[in-house]
Amino acid sequence: MGNPKRVPVGIVGASGYGGVQLIRLLMEHPEVEIVYLGGDSSAGKPYTDLYPHLFHKVSLNVEPIDIDVIASRCEVVFLGLPNGIACDLAPILVEKGCKVLDLSADYRFKDLETYTTWYKKDRTDQKTAQKAVYGLPELYREEIKASPLIGCPGCYPTASILALSPLLKQGLIVPETAIIDAKSGTSGGGRQAKVNMLLAEADNSLGAYGVAKHRHTPEIEQICSDLAGHEVRVQFTPHLIPMVRGILATVYATLRDPGLVREDLITIYGAFYRSSSFVKILPTGVYPQTKWACGTNLCYIGIEVDPRTDRIIVMSAIDNLIKGQAGQAVQCLNLMMGWDEALGLPQMSFYP
Ligand SMILES: NC(=O)C1=CN([C@@H]2O[C@H](COP(=O)(O)OP(=O)(O)OC[C@H]3O[C@@H](n4cnc5c(N)ncnc54)[C@H](OP(=O)(O)O)[C@@H]3O)[C@@H](O)[C@H]2O)C=CC1
Numbered sequence: 160m161g162n163p164k165r166v167p168v169g170i171v172g173a174s175g176y177g178g179v180q181l182i183r184l185l186m187e188h189p190e191v192e193i194v195y196l197g198g199d200s201s202a203g204k205p206y207t208d209l210y211p212h213l214f215h216k217v218s219l220n221v222e223p224i225d226i227d228v229i230a231s232r233c234e235v236v237f238l239g240l241p242n243g244i245a246c247d248l249a250p251i252l253v254e255k256g257c258k259v260l261d262l263s264a265d266y267r268f269k270d271l272e273t274y275t276t277w278y279k280k281d282r283t284d285q286k287t288a289q290k291a292v293y294g295l296p297e298l299y300r301e302e303i304k305a306s307p308l309i310g311c312p313g314c315y316p317t318a319s320i321l322a323l324s325p326l327l328k329q330g331l332i333v334p335e336t337a338i339i340d341a342k343s344g345t346s347g348g349g350r351q352a353k354v355n356m357l358l359a360e361a362d363n364s365l366g367a368y369g370v371a372k373h374r375h376t377p378e379i380e381q382i383c384s385d386l387a388g389h390e391v392r393v394q395f396t397p398h399l400i401p402m403v404r405g406i407l408a409t410v411y412a413t414l415r416d417p418g419l420v421r422e423d424l425i426t427i428y429g430a431f432y433r434s435s436s437f438v439k440i441l442p443t444g445v446y447p448q449t450k451w452a453c454g455t456n457l458c459y460i461g462i463e464v465d466p467r468t469d470r471i472i473v474m475s476a477i478d479n480l481i482k483g484q485a486g487q488a489v490q491c492l493n494l495m496m497g498w499d500e501a502l503g504l505p506q507m508s509f510y511p
Pocket residue numbers: 171172173174175176177178197198199200201202224239240241242244262263264312313314346347348349350351479480483484
């Protein structure tokens with residue numbers, strides 16, 4: 160029997176990287192109890208068949224995805240599934256009174272036409288999608304508190320948007336000049352086997368992919384447009400880098416006022432993120448490394464200005480599986496439940 164005071168939580172897609180990261184975080188969270196783990200091909204297996212090192216922590220089996228079972232047992236449901244599946248499950252779960260946090264792209268877009276264009280899936284859940292809030296607490300804290308359904312951001316958008324937000328909100332850059340050059344570790348691609356993620360393919364190499372067509376572009380543009388108050392287009396290029404965890408996004412943009420120096424911008428960023436304890440603005444001349452963020456829910460931001468080109472260069476580092484995925488979802492849950500936003504979320508990496 161579990162502690163009856165804890166909130167019963169289910170994880171659908173528990174066998175994936177997002178799922179196992181949620182388990183790690185939620186097992187240390189004082190207010191919740193995991194009561195359901197759901198999967199597809201892994202259904203029926205003891206969870207520790209999939210992640211044997213957790214044998215002393217997790218005794219649950221993976222169960223088939225049965226919406227009535229999930230809704231009857233869980234007050235909160237995390238969906239860590241491939242894109243295009245949550246939109247069939249979330250409307251029913253929300254209708255049955257569950258709070259839902261979707262890790263996929265299904266509830267990130269206000270405009271479902273944009274979703275359909277990029278994700279090639281027609282949607283019939285417009286009513287549910289309207290209730291969804293983009294799960295980036297640093298920008299939408301109050302909206303998250305009031306919503307039953309959170310569309311948690313993608314990993315690249317989290318790093319990129321946190322780097323650009325103060326600039327766009329305060330009109331400090333020419334928005335169309337923004338270029339995002341981002342690198343991700345291979346866990347960003349999930350646990351399912353893919354040829355480009357084989358050690359022999361990815362190790363000792365670095366390359367771009369999805370150039371001028373990655374699906375995170377419209378997601379980043381949606382939030383940038385919201386911040387700027389008009390439509391914004393950005394150039395986003397992701398790269399796969401031979402490490403397991405972490406994203407480094409380096410963002411370039413032209414400053415409207417060439418008189419601004421890096422110390423001014425560090426002050427502006429510090430003020431913008433004053434109430435956001437997970438965003439760490441680095442001091443003058445310090446640039447972030449992914450290792451500092453790995454294992455934490457932090458986003459480290461370093462700022463530089465090149466007076467020869469009048470460009471600002473903002474470097475943003477996160478752990479793609481924590482601030483870029485499972486940790487951010489737990490941060491949102493804390494807000495939805497009225498708990499301390501930082502509850503159960505790690506703030507110190509294992510570095511060095
Ligand atoms: N990895 C990352 O850095 C980030 C990922 N995301 C997003 O989070 C979501 C989960 O990602 P991640 O954990 O990496 O993915 P994984 O590939 O590691 O896991 C996918 C999960 O979905 C289940 N699944 C696969 N196909 C189906 C299906 N047809 N029906 C039901 N369940 C299915 C799998 O179950 P089984 O194993 O039992 O078949 C598994 O539990 C994705 O939408 C991803 O885009 C968001 C931010 C960052």
